[in-house]
Structure formats: C-alpha cells, structure tokens
Amino acid sequence: MMLESVRARGGVTLTRLTVHGMAGCSPNRYYLVEAMKGRSGRVGRTVRKRKRKREQSVRSVSLSHQPQYIRLMRFLHRRGFSSTLLQPALFSDTGRGLQTLQTIMPGELVVSLPESCLLTTSTVLNSYLGEYIKSWKPRLSPLLALCVFLVCERQRGEASDWFPYINVLPNSYACPAYFSDDVVDVLPAGVRRRGLEQREAVREMHSSNQETLQPVLSRPTEDVLTYEALRWAWCSVNTRSVFMSRPSSCFLSGPDTYALAPFLDLLNHRPDVQVKAGFNEQTKCYEIRSVCGTPRYEQAFINYGSHDNQRLLLEYGFVAMNNPHSVIYVEPNLLCDILRGEKSLDQKMKFLRENNFLENLTVSSEGPSWRLMVAVRLLSLPQTLHLWRPALLGQAVDEKTEVRSSQTARTLCQQLLKDTQIALDKISQLLGQCGGPVREQLEVVRELRQEERWILESCVTALKDSVTLEKETSSCKANLNDGLFLGMTLDSLHGNCGFIERNSFLCLRSAGKRSQMLNSRGLSPHALTFTLT
Numbered sequence: 001m002m003l004e005s006v007r008a009r010g011g012v013t014l015t016r017l018t019v020h021g022m023a024g025c026s027p028n029r030y031y032l033v034e035a036m037k038g039r040s041g042r043v044g045r046t047v048r049k050r051k052r053k054r055e056q057s058v059r060s061v062s063l064s065h066q067p068q069y070i071r072l073m074r075f076l077h078r079r080g081f082s083s084t085l086l087q088p089a090l091f092s093d094t095g096r097g098l099q100t101l102q103t104i105m106p107g108e109l110v111v112s113l114p115e116s117c118l119l120t121t122s123t124v125l126n127s128y129l130g131e132y133i134k135s136w137k138p139r140l141s142p143l144l145a146l147c148v149f150l151v152c153e154r155q156r157g158e159a160s161d162w163f164p165y166i167n168v169l170p171n172s173y174a175c176p177a178y179f180s181d182d183v184v185d186v187l188p189a190g191v192r193r194r195g196l197e198q199r200e201a202v203r204e205m206h207s208s209n210q211e212t213l214q215p216v217l218s219r220p221t222e223d224v225l226t227y228e229a230l231r232w233a234w235c236s237v238n239t240r241s242v243f244m245s246r247p248s249s250c251f252l253s254g255p256d257t258y259a260l261a262p263f264l265d266l267l268n269h270r271p272d273v274q275v276k277a278g279f280n281e282q283t284k285c286y287e288i289r290s291v292c293g294t295p296r297y298e299q300a301f302i303n304y305g306s307h308d309n310q311r312l313l314l315e316y317g318f319v320a321m322n323n324p325h326s327v328i329y330v331e332p333n334l335l336c337d338i339l340r341g342e343k344s345l346d347q348k349m350k351f352l353r354e355n356n357f358l359e360n361l362t363v364s365s366e367g368p369s370w371r372l373m374v375a376v377r378l379l380s381l382p383q384t385l386h387l388w389r390p391a392l393l394g395q396a397v398d399e400k401t402e403v404r405s406s407q408t409a410r411t412l413c414q415q416l417l418k419d420t421q422i423a424l425d426k427i428s429q430l431l432g433q434c435g436g437p438v439r440e441q442l443e444v445v446r447e448l449r450q451e452e453r454w455i456l457e458s459c460v461t462a463l464k465d466s467v468t469l470e471k472e473t474s475s476c477k478a479n480l481n482d483g484l485f486l487g488m489t490l491d492s493l494h495g496n497c498g499f500i501e502r503n504s505f506l507c508l509r510s511a512g513k514r515s516q517m518l519n520s521r522g523l524s525p526h527a528l529t530f531t532l533t
Contacts, residue, residue: 060099060299063088068167075164076263080114086300088266097268097299106293110275110300111264112285119162119260120244121252124149128216136212139253144205146241146258147233148225152217154233155224165262172437173235174317174444177202182430183441186423188452190329191310198314202231239316240265242286244279261286269316270301271323277302309448319447327362328416328452330372335361335379338412344383351388352378363416365458368409370394376412377405410463417456424449 063069064087073083089099104110121142124133129152133145140148153160160166172178176187176195184195206227214221237258244259259279264286274291294300304312309319309326332349335358339345352358352375361372368376378391380401391397397405427446431439 058299059092060089060297062099063090063096068164071164072168072262076113076117079116081112081117081263083111083263085110088263089299091299094268094299096266097301098263098266100294100296100298100300103296104290104294104300106291108290108293109287110290110294111267111288112280112283113261113264113287115279115284115286117262118244118286119146119149119165119262120246120258121145121249121256122246125249125251129213132212132216134251139251140208141254142249142252142256142258143234143237144208145252146237146260147205147230148213150233150236151225151229152213154229155217155219165260168262169236169240172232173239174313174441175235175239176314177231177235178317178437179441180438183438183445186426186430186442186445186449188310188328188420188423188448189331189334191314191448194314202227202234205234206230235317236260242277244286259286264288267300267302269304269312269318269320271303271306271320271325273301273303275302309451313444313448317444319444319451323451326451326455327364327369328455330361330363330412330416332358332361334412334415335375338408338415339379342379345379347383348379348381348388352392355392357392363413363455363459365455365462367459367462368413373405373409376408377401380404380408406463410460413456413459413463417453417460420449420453420456424453 064073069088085101085104086098087101089097091097091099124130124145127149129149133140133148150166153162154166157163175198176184176191177198179187179195184192187195206225211221213225217224237260240260241258242261242264243257246256246259248254248256267288276289276291277287279286288302290300304316306325307315309323310329312323313319332353336345336349342348349358357371357375357378360369361375362369363372374392374394377397378388381387381391381397387397396402424446427442427449431442431446434442
C-alpha cells in the first residue's frame with residue numbers, strides 16, 4: 001500500500017492510495033480529496049464563507065440539565081411559577097442568559113413571576129431576621145436590609161429556603177466596587193469617581209451597627225457580615241433587582257423599590273430590544289411582555305433602559321456592543337484645564353454651575369452635545385456679563401466666537417482622545433501581567449475605552465469639517481455687498497455660497513452686519529430669500 005499526493009486540475013490536491021495485489025482495480029478508484037485548496041494554499045470561497053458564518057453565529061448550550069438549575073426550577077415551581085417558553089443557556093457572545101424554546105410572538109407574555117417568588121423587604125421583615133431588622137438603630141435602608149438578608153442566607157448554606165436562588169448567583173461581579181486600584185486608574189474620570197463612591201457606600205454599610213444580629217448567627221457577626229460579603233450582596237441587589245415600587249415601611253428608611261426576581265434576572269440587556277415590564281396588580285405577578293417577538297432557540301433579551309455604556313458598566317458590570325446611547329462625559333475640570341488663563345474663567349464657571357450647565361456635558365460620534373457647545377460658547381465670550389444669559393439660552397454668537405468655540409471643542413476632544421489612548425496602552429500592559437478576575441475587569445474596561453476612542457475620532461473629524469465649513473462660509477460672505485438683495489434656491493445657497501446651520505437657524509452675515517435669522521424648519525426647499533440690512 002502506498003500514499004502519494006497528486007496535484008489535480010484547478011489546484012486541488014488529491015491523495016492517491018495504491019494497494020498492490022488487487023488485480024483489475026484501477027488506482028484511480030482510490031483518489032481521496034485531501035483539501036479543497038487553490039494554488040496559494042487558500043480554501044475555496046464557499047468554504048471560507050461557511051467558516052465565517054460559523055464563526056459569526058452565536059452558539060449556545062443549554063444549562064437546564066445542570067443540578068443547580070434543576071433545583072432552582074423546582075424551588076420556583078413550588079411557589080407557583082411555570083415556564084414553557086424559556087430555558088437557561090450559555091451563549092458564546094453574552095455568557096449566561098435565557099433561550100426561547102418556541103417562537104415568541106409580538107405582544108406575547110415572556111415571563112410571569114408570582115409575587116411569592118420575589119425577594120423583597122417584605123420577605124426580610126417576615127423572616128427570622130425580621131424582629132432584629134426592625135430594632136436596628138439607626139433604621140436600615142431597604143437596600144441594606146436586602147443585603148444583610150442575602151449575606152445571612154448565604155452563610156446558612158443549604159439550610160436556607162433561598163439557597164436554590166443564591167446558589168446560581170455569581171460569586172463576583174465586574175462592577176467598579178470590585179475593581180483593583182490598577183483597574184480603577186484606567187477608568188474614565190467620571191466613572192472612576194463614581195466607582196470610588198461605590199466602594200465608599202459598601203464601607204459605610206460595613207461600618208454600620210452589626211451587633212444586633214448576633215443572637216441569630218452561628219458565628220461572630222464580624223466573621224459573617226464582612227466587607228467582601230456585603231460587597232457581593234450589594235452588587236447582587238444593585239445589578240440584578242427589578243424596579244418595583246412598594247409602600248414605605250416604618251421600620252426602614254427611604255423609598256422601597258428593589259425586588260430580586262429569580263430566573264427572570266437571567267435575561268440579558270440589549271439596547272434595541274423593546275419590552276413592557278412591571279408588576280401586575282391583578283395577577284400579582286411581575287410580568288415581561290415582548291414588543292417585537294423572538295425567534296425559536298434564540299436568546300431572549302430585555303431592555304434595562306436608554307443607558308450609555310459608562311452607566312451600564314457602573315450599574316451592571318458590562319458594556320453593550322453597538323449601543324446607540326453611548327456618549328462620553330466631559331468633566332468641568334477638563335474644561336478649566338483647556339481654557340486655563342482665560343479672563344473671568346472662574347466667574348463664567350460659577351455662572352454655568354449656578355444654572356446647572358456643568359452637568360451632562362457629552363460628546364457623541366456625531367459631535368459635541370448642544371449643552372456642551374452652549375457651555376463652550378459662553379466660556380469663549382468676552383467678560384461682558386449681559387452676553388452670557390442670551391448665550392445660555394442658545395442664541396447665536398458672533399462669528400469670531402463661534403469659530404473659537406469650535407476650535408475649543410476640537411481641542412477638548414483631542415485631549416480626551418489622548419487620555420483614552422494612554423489608558424488603552426496601560427490596559428494592554430496590565431493584561432500581560434495578570435489573570436483571573438482582574439483580567440476580566442480589564443477586558444470590560446478595554447471594551448469601553450475602545451468604543452470611546454472610536455467616538456472621539458469621529459467627533460474630531462466632524463469638528464474639523466465644521467471649522468472648514470465656517471471658514472469657507474466666511475470667505476463667501478466677505479464677497480457680499482451691503483444692502484444686497486439675495487434670492488436663490490436652498491440648493492444653490494448650499495452648493496455655491498455655503499451656509500451655517502446652528503440650533504435649527506440659518507444665519508447669513510455680510511460685511512460685518514448680521515442678516516435676519518430665519519428658522520429653517522418647515523421652509524419650502526424651493527426659494528429662500530435673505531434681506532441683508
């Protein structure tokens with residue numbers, strides 16, 4: 001028997017198997033295709049397309065046969081829950097989630113979880129911990145009451161009624177409260193500040209009066225209600241609870257809006273999905289109803305709200321791909337750094353702060369937000385106080401100030417882009433030095449930073465085009481004479497002379513004199529007439 005490779009027509013490689021002693025059989029009958037390869041060694045186009053499709057397709061594995069999920073479903077069934085539409089599954093793109101077992105039609109009920117399955121403050125106050133929670137001084141918040149209950153039930157292990165649910169909760173989270181100092185340092189400034197606030201909230205919770213619970217604990221209180229245990233519980237409630245407004249209890253302090261929803265909390269978020277969710281007072285169930293439907297055997301998603309990726313990372317520990325709500329927040333300190341040395345900068349910043357204009361200043365891929373540009377325009381104005389209020393209301397500024405504002409916004413984005421690239425370089429360095437949970441944290445932050453880099457690059461390009469248009473328009477307007485009556489179509493105005501569109505107004509200036517401002521919305525595209533006075 002002999003094997004040899006033979007190059008066939010079209011670059012296909014065949015393996016020829018020759019078996020001696022088999023009379024009457026042609027060796028050609030034993031040609032085997034070794035690989036469908038061309039002369040360059042590449043596979044054929046069809047094979048490549050099929051391979052790409054396999055790689056791009058989301059793969060899933062059912063988890064419903066695993067003991068912890070069997071136990072969870074039995075626990076919920078005993079409390080009145082039944083689900084025939086969904087099963088727990090592991091997905092290659094999102095991790096754990098819920099998979100449809102049949103097509104869900106638009107408007108169809110996806111999940112209906114009875115009130116008896118929900119873990120709320122009523123559950124806590126009616127439990128063996130109730131009398132101790134009620135006597136806690138100072139009164140606990142509903143969030144802290146739930147956290148204490150989770151920690152105590154987790155410590156009880158299988159003796160806990162809620163063990164089947166607690167057993168499927170994550171052991172750790174990718175929220176900033178869990179991040180190491182190295183990971184916190186590479187977060188965007190605003191996320192870093194709020195992440196440190198999360199840490200402080202857990203520390204305050206840990207330092208509260210814990211001795212009240214000692215009579216019901218089998219171990220010393222300090223060994224049960226540790227910082228690590230309370231951090232886990234705080235993240236479990238913060239990332240997995242549903243909003244459910246409840247009457248305030250006289251034993252607790254603050255609004256009561258948290259409810260942990262076993263099984264339902266396995267549903268993942270997707271920004272483009274629409275659902276209707278809430279507690280149904282008639283059925284006494286927390287219900288989720290699909291708006292658009294979901295095909296069979298695909299992952300069922302819900303929508304946590306119109307959140308950008310910075311908030312998703314802070315509140316839930318992940319970022320969403322192709323998130324249409326993604327923006328970058330500009331810190332007031334950065335504005336001061338960019339404009340350092342400007343006259344009356346402190347007074348202008350104070351004016352903006354008093355008018356609540358230093359919050360929610362953002363940049364998207366389409367450019368700076370309206371609020372950010374209003375703030376930048378005001379900071380670019382002279383010290384004349386009477387000009388500040390009109391600028392704050394969005395009124396147009398003079399041409400020199402407008403050009404300067406665009407340049408300042410571009411400098412701002414370039415600085416943010418530089419900071420983002422420095423953070424990405426640091427993340428790459430740290431990824432080569434660590435593993436385990438820290439690596440998972442870094443990878444989430446890297447996704448956020450990579451998205452921010454793309455947003456800032458797009459914004460810088462948009463601002464560059466804007467400055468170029470301003471200059472071209474300025475050159476065109478310089479050629480117009482005073483008192484000229486100009487009548488032309490919108491197309492010719494845009495194509496030949498250029499125009500400035502600012503806050504939905506078309507504005508034309510001639511020889512230093514400002515023309516009449518016309519609202520461009522609702523105008524006929526056939527003829528716009530500008531009278532220059």
